Amino acid sequence: MKRFAALVTAVVAGTFASLASAATLDVVRERGVVNCGVGENFAGFFAPDSTGKWSGLDVDVCRALSAAIFGVPDKVKYLPATPATRFAQLQSGQVDLLSRSVTWTLARDAGLGLTFSGVTFFDGQGFMVRKGLAAKGLNGLDGATVCTQTGTTTELNLADYFRSHSMKYTPVVFETTDQVVAAYEAQRCDAYTTDKSTLAARLGKLKDPSAHVILPETISKAANGPVVRQGDGQWANIVRWTVNALIAAEELGVTSANVEQMKATSKDPETRRLLGVDGELGKLMGLDNAWAFNAIKSVGNYGEIYERNLGPKGAVAIPRDGLNRLWSKGGLLFSPSFQ
């Protein structure tokens, strides 16, 4: 009996332990692909097309990571991660990173064994209402019924805002965005609240978009970006600096079109270090020195990625006029120095 119990304990212990050890980079190299946890479908950020090919801003982060590690962008396996299961999937090692607009919060960062590795999109929670309600702005929503989706930070922000403004509301909470929108369109609710990027994406798809408006007020800050398991500093650095490289490239004027030429002729020291001409920055993270060169050549700089996915010709058009511009143009995107 004792021996049996010991055996069971050992098997269980072994299973858990094998997940915990081993550097993620080594595991990824051996496997030959990056396991990237995305969501189910969020046009402009992560969405599969009819042939099963994924595209979007968050998907491009995974492609850049693949290029940084393997030299080519398509060594990525996309795994759907729902709001309810995503952190467990990351913690258990099923995915190497989540790149699906996860909002960076202290409780998640410190309490769930996660490390947030950069910000790829700044968002904020807003409200969509019918035009008749828009005149009074957010204060006109006292007593309103508000539809939202479960499993996100929106429910919390909603309650915080209404409580701090001594306003009342009734929430109706659904599982999927489609259900929320259907209920809102059927006038089950007076307002629909979620991140403004999603509101923008959904507004165009309503039966009569001109009858609805997105209120100008933003009630929350959301810094969204890739997140990895806590405890593997090397892997966190690789993800964080791949994102930084995409932002730095935009600032330095390096694009997928001119990256070869820049590598050959640029005299700017920062550009030369970024592209691996000078120094050994890639080696410090266990990568090839051409890691950033490969990433930029494959997916372009941050500006190109934004334009491709969220520009006028992208899956969803979200004007790049707010926080998601470079710091030098009045936005918040800022890469620390490549030195």
Place this chain on the structure above:
Amino acid sequence: MRPPGRRALPIQLLIYLAVAAIAVAVALYAIDVMRSRGIQAGFGFLKNTAGFEIGFKLIAFDSTNSYGRAFVVALLNTLLVSGLSIVLGTAIGLVVAVARLAPIPAIRAVGTLYVEALRNTPLLFQLLAVYAFSLAVLPPPRDSIAVGAIALLNNRGIFLPSGAMTPRAALAAIALVLWLAGCWWLGRRQPMRRPAGALVASVGVALAVTALGLMDWVVPKVLGFNVAGGIALVPELAVLVFALSLYSAAFIAETFRSGFLAVPPGQWHAAFALGLDRAAAIRGVVLPQALRACVPALASQYINVIKASSLAAAVGFPDLMQVFGKTTLNQTGQAVEVIVLTMAVYLCISMAIAGAVQGYERRVARER
């Protein structure tokens, strides 16, 4: 020779202990691993502030209350939906079962159609269809349908007048209770004649009407873009109870039918020979015997209703699965604890029903 059950007692104890030990070892190890990876573990989060609102609640709750209280609110919602669906489903099921056994072919056909149509399509689909239909048909609050000038019906729900107790209404209610209790006590000592019965009833009704009239009523009315005042029954609750009870009624009807068929035909003949009509025969002779035969199967249908109530999230009703299994899980990130607790609740409710049925069967077995 000891009976086999008792002879094996030490071995049985060992097996129980071993299973419990393995469970504890796995749990302790999981907590240890989670802590070592910087993940919070344990149920301490239940005391923390929830921070979200719940759209439908039976007890007071706001976003400053704890996750623990949110859990209780959600549990009560689940029990409410399950309880209402079980009662309604049983009533409809009984009617359908009687229809399925009716001597008239047309009635039998209707019963069969009901059972087959509802039993053979997915519940989730029925739920979504009923919800979409009711939202499409019911008007927005501004165009509410007034029901008899006291209630309102729109796509935000059914709004009924709410009544608050006043001291005078309470006095009338106490008088009513005393009147009924007194009549009952007198009636036990001496069987009442018809005129006396009419007197009991009319005074009772008069007292009840007085009590209701003296209460402080608030009639719901459209105010701005919503309805103010009164009690709101949200459409999600109505849709959920409606769809769940119709669906489970199909299964319950079949359970009842098998119970009826298990009663030997001789019992029917005997009942008719005694001069009972069909209704009296069902009520007095067949139903009691049929119930005995179908209670175990009925209990498993009830357990199914409770488990199926977790589909509430699909229509936006805040039941245990949605409030706790989804919102709380996401906000605390403590997936293991939340899922264990949620499953434990469903397990406990189901086992309680199973236990009650076992008790019933034991009692019936003794009676035989």
